[in-house]
Amino acid sequence: MQNLFSTYKIKNLELKNRVVMPPMCQYSVEKKDGIANDWHYLHYVSRAVGGTGFIIVEMTDVEPDGRITDYDLGLWSDEQVPALTKIVEAVHSHGAKIGIQIAHAGRKAEDAAEPVAPSAIPFDENSKTPRALTTEEVKGMVEKFRLAVRRAVQAGFDAIEIHGAHGYLIHQFHSPLTNKRDDEYGQDLTKFGREVIEAAKAEMLADMPLIMRISAREYVEGGYGIEESIEFSKAYKDAGADVFDVSSGGEGQIAAWGRPGTHAAYQVPLARQIKEALQVPVMAVGRLDDPILANAVIGNEEADLVQVGRGMLRNPYWTLEAAKQLRKENIVPKQYEAGF
Numbered sequence: 001m002q003n004l005f006s007t008y009k010i011k012n013l014e015l016k017n018r019v020v021m022p023p024m025c026q027y028s029v030e031k032k033d034g035i036a037n038d039w040h041y042l043h044y045v046s047r048a049v050g051g052t053g054f055i056i057v058e059m060t061d062v063e064p065d066g067r068i069t070d071y072d073l074g075l076w077s078d079e080q081v082p083a084l085t086k087i088v089e090a091v092h093s094h095g096a097k098i099g100i101q102i103a104h105a106g107r108k109a110e111d112a113a114e115p116v117a118p119s120a121i122p123f124d125e126n127s128k129t130p131r132a133l134t135t136e137e138v139k140g141m142v143e144k145f146r147l148a149v150r151r152a153v154q155a156g157f158d159a160i161e162i163h164g165a166h167g168y169l170i171h172q173f174h175s176p177l178t179n180k181r182d183d184e185y186g187q188d189l190t191k192f193g194r195e196v197i198e199a200a201k202a203e204m205l206a207d208m209p210l211i212m213r214i215s216a217r218e219y220v221e222g223g224y225g226i227e228e229s230i231e232f233s234k235a236y237k238d239a240g241a242d243v244f245d246v247s248s249g250g251e252g253q254i255a256a257w258g259r260p261g262t263h264a265a266y267q268v269p270l271a272r273q274i275k276e277a278l279q280v281p282v283m284a285v286g287r288l289d290d291p292i293l294a295n296a297v298i299g300n301e302e303a304d305l306v307q308v309g310r311g312m313l314r315n316p317y318w319t320l321e322a323a324k325q326l327r328k329e330n331i332v333p334k335q336y337e338a339g340f
């Protein structure tokens with residue numbers, strides 16, 4: 001029987017438990033140069049001290065105009081690598097593994113003078129109308145992802161997550177609502193995402209897992225559902241995705257049509273369906289910060305890994321407290337034992 005504190009191994013990624021910190025933008029790059037700073041260092045390393053098995057660094061963008069805001073992390077320059085290496089090394093020294101989410105915001109790049117997207121369709125009435133990328137520019141964008149992944153590998157990350165969710169660029173390409181192109185990237189909605197995965201894999205060590213984050217359902221009228229996301233995920237699996245990180249929505253306003261509400265574990269059924277249909281490892285996310293519930297998701301084999309986002313913003317020691325509550329072996333660092 002597996003539980004939240006069972007070890008986990010996929011390819012060369014060996015985790016001491018099933019607790020994952022999901023990517024969460026900190027909007028804290030005050031110098032607007034995409035370089036991680038002291039805030040990022042403390043933020044990630046404290047969750048490693050807090051017992052988290054696997055940490056995924058926030059959305060890190062492949063070009064300046066691929067950022068949601070100018071305060072986001074980037075990997076479009078070699079100068080952005082050393083600060084990330086420092087975080088990776090410190091997280092490792094505290095016993096956790098660490099990946100990074102590589103992304104482009106596309107039409108949701110709020111600070112870009114002219115955001116780019118598959119088609120010139122704005123996110124909403126308050127957003128800039130993006131410029132549709134030319135076919136050559138789409139191919140160039142795949143190369144930008146490739147170079148960002150190359151730098152992430154140089155920085156020493158244990159895994160790469162590609163951001164294909166939440167209405168950002170890759171999601172915009174595979175959604176029929178935002179991709180109205182008539183070139184090869186419109187005829188085949190998964191072509192861009194597949195090429196990004198293939199380019200990433202070519203840069204990654206053979207035994208390094210690639211995680212694909214997807215929105216398994218859209219919540220706008222006419223949006224795709226789980227059947228369609230199973231289909232495009234199959235294409236991504238064939239292209240090389242090893243693990244699916246199953247989220248939902250993001251293509252429209254939060255109060256969008258059809259949104260199921262954000263009760264506890266609301267996205268777990270989507271993760272389970274992707275797992276069953278594709279026979280792949282999955283990571284569940286979304287209101288899983290009750291340790292008993294998180295443990296049940298693993299025990300019931302609905303997901304292989306569980307992510308705790310806002311719960312870890314509230315409490316960097318979430319994992320230590322969960323271990324205590326679930327009466328797992330004592331994982332509290334000796335310096336903090338008096339507090340537990």
Ligand SMILES: Cc1cc2nc3c(=O)[nH]c(=O)nc-3n(C[C@H](O)[C@H](O)[C@H](O)COP(=O)(O)O)c2cc1C
Pocket residue numbers: 022023024025026058059101163165166213247285286287288289307308309310311
């Ligand atoms: C402050 C904040 C920033 C986030 N930034 C990202 C991000 O960079 N990339 C991403 O895929 N999801 C992002 N998310 C979504 C989280 O990864 C996670 O899916 C979501 O918070 C639901 O999990 P939770 O209920 O445990 O918080 C963010 C969420 C929060 C609260």
